[in-house]
Amino acid sequence: MNKAIPKYTGEGFFKRNAAFFTDSLNFTMRNLKEVGDFYYSNMMMRNYYITSNPEAIHHVLVTNHRNYIKSPAYQQLKMVIGNGLVTSEGEFWRKQRRLVQPAFYKKQLVELYNVMQEEVQAYETGLRNRIQKEGTVDLSVEMTKITADIVCRTLFTSDNSSDQQTLYQAIGAAQEFVVFCMQNPHLVPLTYINGKRRKFYKNKAFLDQTIYALIEERRKSKQDIPDLLGMLMNVEDADTGEVMSNQQLRDEVMTMYIAGQETSANALSWTLYLLAKHPEVLEKMRAEVQLVLGNNRTPAFQELMRLQYTRQVLEESMRLYPPVWSMGRENLEADNIIGYDIPKGSIIFISNYTLQRDPKYWEDPEKFDPDRFHLERLKPLFRQHYLPFGAGPRMCIGKHFAMMEMQLILSVLVNNFNFELIQDQEIIPQALVTLKPKFGIKMKLKSLVSVPA
Numbered sequence: 001m002n003k004a005i006p007k008y009t010g011e012g013f014f015k016r017n018a019a020f021f022t023d024s025l026n027f028t029m030r031n032l033k034e035v036g037d038f039y040y041s042n043m044m045m046r047n048y049y050i051t052s053n054p055e056a057i058h059h060v061l062v063t064n065h066r067n068y069i070k071s072p073a074y075q076q077l078k079m080v081i082g083n084g085l086v087t088s089e090g091e092f093w094r095k096q097r098r099l100v101q102p103a104f105y106k107k108q109l110v111e112l113y114n115v116m117q118e119e120v121q122a123y124e125t126g127l128r129n130r131i132q133k134e135g136t137v138d139l140s141v142e143m144t145k146i147t148a149d150i151v152c153r154t155l156f157t158s159d160n161s162s163d164q165q166t167l168y169q170a171i172g173a174a175q176e177f178v179v180f181c182m183q184n185p186h187l188v189p190l191t192y193i194n195g196k197r198r199k200f201y202k203n204k205a206f207l208d209q210t211i212y213a214l215i216e217e218r219r220k221s222k223q224d225i226p227d228l229l230g231m232l233m234n235v236e237d238a239d240t241g242e243v244m245s246n247q248q249l250r251d252e253v254m255t256m257y258i259a260g261q262e263t264s265a266n267a268l269s270w271t272l273y274l275l276a277k278h279p280e281v282l283e284k285m286r287a288e289v290q291l292v293l294g295n296n297r298t299p300a301f302q303e304l305m306r307l308q309y310t311r312q313v314l315e316e317s318m319r320l321y322p323p324v325w326s327m328g329r330e331n332l333e334a335d336n337i338i339g340y341d342i343p344k345g346s347i348i349f350i351s352n353y354t355l356q357r358d359p360k361y362w363e364d365p366e367k368f369d370p371d372r373f374h375l376e377r378l379k380p381l382f383r384q385h386y387l388p389f390g391a392g393p394r395m396c397i398g399k400h401f402a403m404m405e406m407q408l409i410l411s412v413l414v415n416n417f418n419f420e421l422i423q424d425q426e427i428i429p430q431a432l433v434t435l436k437p438k439f440g441i442k443m444k445l446k447s448l449v450s451v452p453a
């Protein structure tokens with residue numbers, strides 16, 4: 001069956017491209033009303049099919065996933081993360097996924113959780129000392145700091161904080177260059193003459209050198225360290241007995257860092273913002289946290305299950321502000337998606353941000369209401385309408401890692417501080433690789449625990 005596909009040709013080529021690439025969230029939300037949830041448009045001289053239709057998304061990510069590879073935008077990421085899980089394809093990806101998966105089994109997560117607890121306790125003490133009784137902070141800077149500390153410790157147990165600091169600055173700078181190239185393809189030639197590219201390669205060389213040195217050191221010491229690097233070094237292919245090469249290890253470690261740090265930092269920043277705007281939700285969540293924690297500073301791993309409402313708060317926050325707000329695919333062969341013929345080599349642009357705010361599936365979609373995620377209220381098809389971690393075989397491998405990290409950080413912050421938004425600041429989402437608060441989120445934090453004089 002072939003239906004005539006709705007087309008979006010409005011605004012002329014240049015304006016349309018600018019609107020799509022620089023203001024994607026409003027572009028897709030507006031077109032959901034005016035054009036629909038599946039339509040064609042020509043972007044950067046390529047056939048784009050833009051969708052927030054759950055059946056179309058399910059077809060691309062799940063039912064016919066073998067016909068799809070990641071869209072060309074992901075190629076730019078390869079400059080930093082090489083051929084790791086996010087960017088690899090086909091048989092190589094399948095083998096890597098099989099090898100890496102055990103590092104995220106529950107037994108390993110428990111080990112990583114112990115390290116996370118230590119980091120969060122140290123962070124909370126540091127934050128309390130920094131602000132004393134009360135103080136103003138930019139929460140997106142704070143959440144970047146704690147998630148970067150956690151990712152460094154859980155990846156390589158590096159507890160030398162000056163190493164950690166330089167590593168994380170170099171990763172940030174390299175990532176910034178890649179995002180610039182993704183967002184401004186027309187300015188890429190300029191980077192060869194304005195020094196940006198040279199600086200990028202310098203950072204990349206430093207990163208490679210540091211990570212390869214860590215791997216070498218580990219191989220020599222033969223110590224069995226239960227961090228992600230150690231776990232990845234220990235895995236063997238069940239069929240061939242092969243282990244990962246240094247380059248594969250480097251690529252996967254960089255991939256975990258890039259895929260796992262900024263996403264969690266943004267989810268936490270948006271969640272704290274929503275909590276500050278909804279004191280009744282904050283109070284309900286704090287009551288749950290106090291009940292579960294009692295006199296303890298952090299929840300134990302087994303207690304995370306009891307932080308049900310905290311989980312709902314995070315889930316609802318990622319519905320409104322999904323850190324990974326879109327996913328792109330390219331089809332290897334011609335296809336038919338929900339009745340529309342799609343020529344080979346098209347780009348399917350999936351807007352999960354728009355799907356998660358579509359009134360067809362969400363009652364009063366703009367409202368922040370964590371009770372939607374109460375287990376008894378969830379509708380059977382909600383998994384197709386809610387995709388913060390993607391779907392199908394390429395679904396996020398770090399989903400449980402991220403959820404336990406975020407439940408831990410959030411519960412400790414809510415147990416120890418009150419949050420008040422600073423007035424007259426502009427808080428708007430900016431859709432880069434992840435969905436971040438464009439100008440940060442400034443808040444006054446007040447310690448709920450008395451600080452020793």
Ligand code: HEM
Pocket residue numbers: 085086097255256257259260261263264267322323324327328387388389390391393394395396397398399401402
């Ligand atoms: C709130 C936090 C996170 C969110 C919202 C998130 C979201 C996502 C999404 C939507 C995808 C699928 C992308 C696509 O299909 O195009 C993905 C893939 C991935 N994520 Fe996450 N992620 C988070 C945290 C993490 C963490 C903590 C790690 C690792 C420690 C991680 C590692 C990965 C990897 C390796 C992939 C690629 C999987 C594959 O293709 O096999 N993520 N993530």
